[in-house]
Amino acid sequence: MNIPVKKWYEAVQTRYSQQKYMTKEIKPFTLKSLEKKFEELNETYPEARVEIIEESVKDILPALKGKYGNFTDSPAFIAFIINENGKHRWSKMGYIGEAAILEATSHGLGSCWIGGRYIPERSKINIDLKRGERLVAVSPIGYSSENYNLTRHFISKLFPHRDRLDVKELCPDGYDPDWPGWVKNAIKIGSYAPSRLNRQPWRFYYGDGKLVVDCKSEPSAYKRLECGIALLHAEIGALDGGVNGRIEFGGLGLASFIKEI
Ligand SMILES: Cc1cc2nc3c(=O)[nH]c(=O)nc-3n(C[C@H](O)[C@H](O)[C@H](O)COP(=O)(O)O)c2cc1C
Structure with missing residues (x-):
């Protein structure tokens, strides 16, 4: 996958989940550009894909089982779709799906992952699922009206990701302050x-x-x-930390970033 490091690194810092949207349509140029990037993302793995649906997220939520919170109408939403038989399909969905979210963020759009079991009979919208495919999550996209909520805006600017676990807690085998900079950056951005x-x-676990x-x-x-x-997120942190590498699913944990020698 082609990662625009600077752009997504910035998006990681500014993204937060948003439930409230303006009814304003997404600019045609932005939609076109997003669609193009999504096509590219969809070539990464056969097990997971993303699609933009130009309908309000509120029209799909009744077809997803569970409780989601209080979302307003949005001009569009992202559908996250897995291939039921694919290997590592769930982690690949998270990986590709977050790429779509960060790309949307970099265009100034708000988003919020919403996961749930999709019941097509309850849906007002026809999602074009191919044989063996399953819709596993959605995210509204649109211009957030929460940006006008000054308190939230300022707090998030002052204390980005204030509510995350400390990196030391995220490394059960220990966090070594002498690890290379790219590793520490990857864990921070991963968090x-x-x-x-x-x-x-x-x-996170690090070695060799x-x-x-x-x-x-x-x-x-x-x-x-x-x-x-x-x-x-961790890969973006590693690349921003100045190394190149590749992603491998499976192996020791669920997946790894392996630095190029
Ligand atoms: C798989 C998944 C499902 C989520 N489901 C919901 C949801 O149903 N309703 C909601 O308001 N937020 C949902 N969220 C957003 C989380 O609540 C949010 O990511 C978390 O609180 C951290 O806040 P932040 O995204 O603003 O950094 C979900 C996030 C993920 C990754």
């Missing part, structure tokens, strides 16, 4: 990832040029997805 109820299920992302406990499907989100 900013979004997760359901902010549960932060990811844990390899940063492993694993789940704190027995991974449920959605925890795997969240670890995939943290994996992308």
Whole structure:
């Protein structure tokens, strides 16, 4: 996957989950540019894809099982779709899906992951799912009206990611302050990832040029997805820290970033 490091590094810092949107349509140029990037993202893995649906998120929520909170109408939403039989499909969905979210963020759009079991019979919207595909999450996209909530805006500017676990807690085998800068940056940026109820299920392990992302406990499907989100964040942190490398799913943990020698 082609990662625009500077742009997504910035997006990691400014993104936060938003429930309230203006009804204003997304600019046609922005939509076109997002669609183009999503096409590119969809070529990464056959197990996971993203699609922009130009309908309000409120029209799809009744078809997702569970409780979500109080969302307003949005001009569009992202559909996160997995291939039911694919290997590492949940972590790949998190990885590709967060790339879509960060790209939307970099265009000034608000977003919020919402996961839940999709019941097509309850849906007002026809999602074009191919055989073996399943909609596992959505995110509204649009111009946030929360930006006008000054308190929240200032607090988030002053204390970005104030509500995340300390990096030391995220490294069960220990966090070594003498680790290379790119490793520490990767873990810090990894810790900013979004997760359901902010549960932060990811844990990091480092050795021999390899940063492993694993789940704190027995991974449920959605925890795997969240670890995939943290994996992308960690990779952005590593690249920003000045190294190149590749992603490997499976192996020691759920997935790893392996530094190029
Ligand atoms: C898989 C997943 C599901 C989520 N589901 C919801 C949801 O149903 N309703 C909601 O308001 N936020 C939801 N969130 C957003 C989280 O609550 C949010 O990411 C977390 O509290 C951290 O806040 P932040 O994203 O602003 O950094 C979800 C996030 C993820 C990754």
